[in-house]
Amino acid sequence: MIKVLCLALMVCSSLAVPLTSTSVPHSTMSVQNAVAKLQQIVRQEVAVLWQSADTNKDGKFTASDMNVIFTDYDHDNDSVITKAEFIGRFAHNQPEMKTIAQGLFLTFDVNRDDTITHHDLDLFYQRMDTDHSNNVNQPEFTKYFTEVMTLLFVIQLQGGNTPVTTTASA
Ligand SMILES: [Ca+2]
Ligand SMILES: [Ca+2]
Ligand SMILES: [Ca+2]
Structure with missing residues (x-):
């Protein structure tokens, strides 16, 4: 499991490097702005996720919340939650979140059997x-999903055709 996360982080850093070095060649300031903006979006999305994940508002993410x-x-x-059910629910009225939803589905489908x-x-x-x-407390939840969401947003920024999808079908 840790291997998968490390792999995700490696993909993340290998994507982030060309992204910052090629997209803004002559201004480190705007690279910093872009990174800061991405971090801000991720922070917001993870905060929203936490709000909806801690269903009984006791500051912990437990089995009962998951149920x-x-x-x-x-x-x-x-x-069984199918991919269609998951994406339909997560990206409901937000087609721009579809790539993120697909990536999250793959994150939750730990044994990769498409459900x-x-x-x-x-x-x-x-x-x-x-x-x-x-x-699972809020710091653990936040740390985990900050890593996952950063990766997914970087993938989305790069056009949405995800290495994650390729991995899943392999
Ligand atoms: Ca809870
Ligand atoms: Ca179902
Ligand atoms: Ca599964």
């Missing part, structure tokens, strides 16, 4: 619970 979200996304109630089940979420929860306390 509430699972039920919400499992539109036809068959205990999200409770089994995936158990695995995913262990990934986020970096101190292994069986409890």
